[in-house]
Amino acid sequence: MGRWCRICLECLGQRVFPFLPAPVDLSRRSGGPAMTRLVVYSTPGCHLCEQAEALLRQVAGAPAWHCVDVAGDDGLLERYGVRIPVVRRAGDGAELDWPFDLEALRRFVAAA
Numbered sequence: 001m002g003r004w005c006r007i008c009l010e011c012l013g014q015r016v017f018p019f020l021p022a023p024v025d026l027s028r029r030s031g032g033p034a035m036t037r038l039v040v041y042s043t044p045g046c047h048l049c050e051q052a053e054a055l056l057r058q059v060a061g062a063p064a065w066h067c068v069d070v071a072g073d074d075g076l077l078e079r080y081g082v083r084i085p086v087v088r089r090a091g092d093g094a095e096l097d098w099p100f101d102l103e104a105l106r107r108f109v110a111a112a
Contacts, residue, residue, distance in 0.1 A: 037063035037112060039088045041080040043071045048098055052085035055105050062109050 040056065042049030049067075056062055070076040070084060080086050087096045087105070089112050096108045 037090050038065035038109070039090060040065055040067045041070050041076065041086040041088065042067050042084050043069050046084060049085040052087065052098060052100070052105075055100075055102050056087070058102055059106055059109050063112065 038056070040049070040052060042052070053067070056065060065087075068076065070080045083097050085098045087100075087108065088094070089108070091112055094108070094111070096105065100108070
């Protein structure tokens with residue numbers, strides 16, 4: 001499957017299926033890049049990414065976060081394409097790759 005997500009082709013959404021709705025601006029989901037302490041590398045239509053975002057919303061006291069669409073950048077696609085969703089702490093650059101559960105995400109956020 002090349003550089004694409006080995007987990008699901010849904011992650012390719014807009015590139016593979018051009019008849020799907022246009023991508024959304026993922027940076028508007030929770031704050032924006034300027035106030036972010038966490039970055040979620042994902043892509044529109046990825047059901048695993050949606051699960052990761054739902055977990056983030058459950059973490060009490062989670063810092064501001066925003067999503068970055070890896071499909072629009074060849075460098076990000078190369079680095080994160082088969083790993084998404086990935087949560088990255090802006091402060092120290094630590095990354096948490098999928099799969100993770102709520103408890104692992106809580107520990108990751110608390111370590112910031």
